[in-house]
Amino acid sequence: MSKLQIWLYTIGAVVVAVLANSISAVWASKEDKFTSVWFLLMIIISPLVFMTFGLVTSKLGLSITSATIDSLLTVTTILVGLFVFHEWNNVSSYQYIGIFLTILGIVLMQFNKVS
Secondary structure (H helix, E strand, O other): OOHEEEEEHHHHHHHHHHHHHHHHHHOOOOOOOOOOOHHHHHHHHHHHHHHHHHHHHHOHHHHHHHHHHHHHHHHHHHHHHHHHOOHHOOOHHHHHHHHHHHHHHHHHHHHOOOO
């Protein structure tokens, strides 16, 4: 499998996980938590998070998949919080530095071990 295909799987897994995070955030803010459409959407999408993670893990192994997807998920969820939920005032300059270092870590993890 080519690097491009693996990255497409990875991006798909992150998109599904971010969607699940966003849906759960909206669901949690509702008064009628268990009778809203958000509850149904959360039940539907949650298993997809684990399935897409498993697909990427089968190609990269658990350690690299977990590090890559979890880091991308963290950064992407922060961006959703900033741009969709308008949480600009909730992030400090130290946290912005942490986001940058996380992105740098994702890039560095893509270099394979030389045998």
